[in-house]
């Protein structure tokens with residue numbers, strides 16, 4: 001037990017989280033002690049006696065708003081993890097979803113991303129996207145920025161200043177026939193990636209790290225892929241990209257890389273599949289490719305909103321789990337039109353139900369499993385599960401205080417008659433909720449939502 005003097009905050013209430021063994025655990029009337037570093041240092045469940053309660057709080061500052069029980073409609077859950085989001089694309093989220101991926105990229109995405117050479121514009125949009133995602137309960141985000149190094153550094157700074165845990169990638173693309181102004185030479189891409197990593201690491205932001213980001217196999221030459229694999233290895237940093245999102249894309253990869261056995265093999269050959277790699281989509285991966293993911297420790301970002309919005313495909317999450325491949329949820333803004341992981345959770349359930357409609361024998365994902373994908377699964381996919389993802393002692397307190405009840409509404413009636421069912425019903429309601437149900441957001445013990453006067457602007 002840690003000395004109570006180092007505990008800065010104690011939170012009391014119902015805590016809901018996942019473990020690798022159990023997708024949903026409910027800790028009723030528990031206490032969580034968070035130390036001055038924002039780390040969970042004590043946890044006590046079923047605090048029945050006031051004596052015990054008082055003892056634990058001896059000499060400890062109790063957050064006054066949380067004194068005593070939370071209302072029965074409130075609980076704490078881990079902060080959510082967005083394993084794949086394009087920060088610049090927030091500028092047109094919710095529009096331009098009328099084309100399939102490759103045309104969509106050429107017509108809308110690349111011209112928009114080219115605007116991020118303008119740092120003022122970048123500042124405005126990046127402020128908006130970090131605030132929006134924090135407000136939506138995303139305590140950790142894995143961002144694609146654009147090819148522009150300085151704007152990508154700015155995204156890192158904004159995430160740090162607003163208190164979000166983030167992985168930030170300067171996008172690499174030395175092959176783009178459709179946009180003469182939106183591509184780099186291989187040398188520029190390599191040199192600017194090195195500069196990006198160096199300058200971001202020099203800032204020593206505690207919770208913002210660089211991630212090597214080849215956009216996808218179609219936009220990178222083999223030499224560049226090889227250089228990026230080497231850079232990630234030499235610096236021991238994360239890697240992110242896209243894989244097997246659409247049938248057309250998979251076919252072009254076959255043409256461009258005739259010597260590779262599969263799309264996964266293209267990345268693996270260039271040392272881009274490691275236990276710090278997260279690949280978005282993966283709708284068309286074969287069992288053999290999933291096995292390679294498992295062997296290398298690489299993970300998948302499931303982006304169900306985008307997969308359906310761009311008519312890309314339906315990821316069979318059950319099969320990914322069967323192969324023991326790490327997997328979390330991604331919004332994939334702006335292929336996905338919503339910047340909310342609660343939306344991604346709904347869409348993940350929906351995609352799974354569509355697979356069940358197509359094949360009644362298919363085992364639909366449960367609410368509990370999707371809850372885990374949104375929290376612990378995302379942390380595992382980003383190899384951040386030693387720091388975050390649930391309420392284990394020793395992890396950072398990345399948390400949401402949630403209120404799901406309509407006061408006096410039918411939920412209370414259910415709870416009165418069936419106390420256990422009631423709590424479960426309340427928790428399940430989170431998947432149908434939105435940011436209005438998220439009362440407070442904490443990252444490493446620090447309250448980041450509601451915004452303060454300083455972060456409000």
Ligand code: GUN
Pocket residue numbers: 086101105109215216242245306332335
């Ligand atoms: N593949 C390559 N780039 C992108 C992108 O920006 N969005 C999506 N959804 N897929 C991609």
Ligand code: FE
Pocket residue numbers: 084086242280332335
């Ligand atoms: Fe994407």
